[in-house]
Amino acid sequence: MSDAPVLTTRHGAVQLITLNRPASLNSFTAGMHARLLPALEAAAGDAAVRAVIITGTGRGFCAGQDLNDPEMAGAGAIDVGAVIERYYRPLATRVRTMPVPVIAAVNGVAAGAGANFALCCDFVLAARSASFIQAFSKIGLVPDCGGSWLLPRLVGRARALGLALSGDKLGAEEAQRIGLIWQCVDDAALQDTALALAQRLSTMPSKALAETRRVIDSAMVMDFGDALTQEADTQRELGRSHDFGEGVAAFLTKRPAVFKDR
Ligand code: T3D
Numbered sequence: 401m402s403d404a405p406v407l408t409t410r411h412g413a414v415q416l417i418t419l420n421r422p423a424s425l426n427s428f429t430a431g432m433h434a435r436l437l438p439a440l441e442a443a444a445g446d447a448a449v450r451a452v453i454i455t456g457t458g459r460g461f462c463a464g465q466d467l468n469d470p471e472m473a474g475a476g477a478i479d480v481g482a483v484i485e486r487y488y489r490p491l492a493t494r495v496r497t498m499p500v501p502v503i504a505a506v507n508g509v510a511a512g513a514g515a516n517f518a519l520c521c522d523f524v525l526a527a528r529s530a531s532f533i534q535a536f537s538k539i540g541l542v543p544d545c546g547g548s549w550l551l552p553r554l555v556g557r558a559r560a561l562g563l564a565l566s567g568d569k570l571g572a573e574e575a576q577r578i579g580l581i582w583q584c585v586d587d588a589a590l591q592d593t594a595l596a597l598a599q600r601l602s603t604m605p606s607k608a609l610a611e612t613r614r615v616i617d618s619a620m621v622m623d624f625g626d627a628l629t630q631e632a633d634t635q636r637e638l639g640r641s642h643d644f645g646e647g648v649a650a651f652l653t654k655r656p657a658v659f660k661d662r
Contacts, residue, residue, distance in 0.1 A: 419462050
């Protein structure tokens with residue numbers, strides 16, 4: 401296998417992106433960031449890609465920031481805020497605004513920014529042996545990579561604080577039970593389950609899926625009336641799209657729809 405820190409492979413319309421620094425549980429280095437964001441950008445810009453899976457090699461998904469990376473970690477000498485702005489803000493923003501659905505297939509431990517990178521994705525599938533750790537409190541930081549925004553919205557304030565303050569490990573089954581992730585599956589079934597989901601999503605109307613993510617995220621900070629306005633505005637735009645016409649025509653003629661908007 402290649403020793404590149406990020407691997408990309410195509411499965412039909414599905415782009416698989418694999419974090420590949422297994423000896424340090426796929427923790428983020430500057431070198432990994434230099435390949436990961438472009439890999440996501442390439443998937444976003446490629447009309448043939450209609451779903452993305454992110455996973456890791458070895459026994460970890462991603463242990464967050466590589467605390468040994470002299471370019472990015474270490475007390476005092478490094479401006480950690482600048483690291484966040486340079487690497488983690490673009491990464492979280494890119495995942496949350498992809499034009500196609502993104503699935504995290506969490507194959508093992510996901511800690512710190514690695515956990516929140518996974519939680520940025522639209523679907524989080526986790527192997528039964530995987531776990532999630534808000535490791536920040538143990539090294540004197542706060543949740544980043546979107547964690548402060550995501551955690552309370554996913555699991556409520558009490559659980560968000562419990563996870564973030566304690567830094568305790570949360571197993572995949574419990575993560576599913578409390579609504580932190582979409583699904584926990586047997587370890588051996590993870591990759592096939594993620595691929596099957598991605599393939600199904602790749603046949604769906606991508607633009608409507610991306611807009612669904614956008615309206616749900618935006619509605620969280622709106623009152624009811626504004627959310628209704630947003631729905632009307634978005635339906636007005638989607639209602640003029642190829643995919644809406646195709647979806648209705650396919651339904652009425654009892655044939656599979658062929659969606660193409662993105
Ligand atoms: O600039 C900035 O720092 C700002 C950015 C902040 C964003 C963040 O993500 S902060 C949070 C950083 N991550 C952590 O604090 C997690 C550190 N890792 C751990 O706590 C543990 O490794 C795990 C709980 C994730 C897993 O534990 P375990 O016992 O299963 O594995 P291990 O033995 O600790 O790790 C295996 C190897 O990976 C080990 O290397 P070795 O001894 O075999 O040579 C370990 O040092 C290495 N490793 C794991 N995590 C990291 C790491 N190396 C560098 N950085 C890591 N984050």
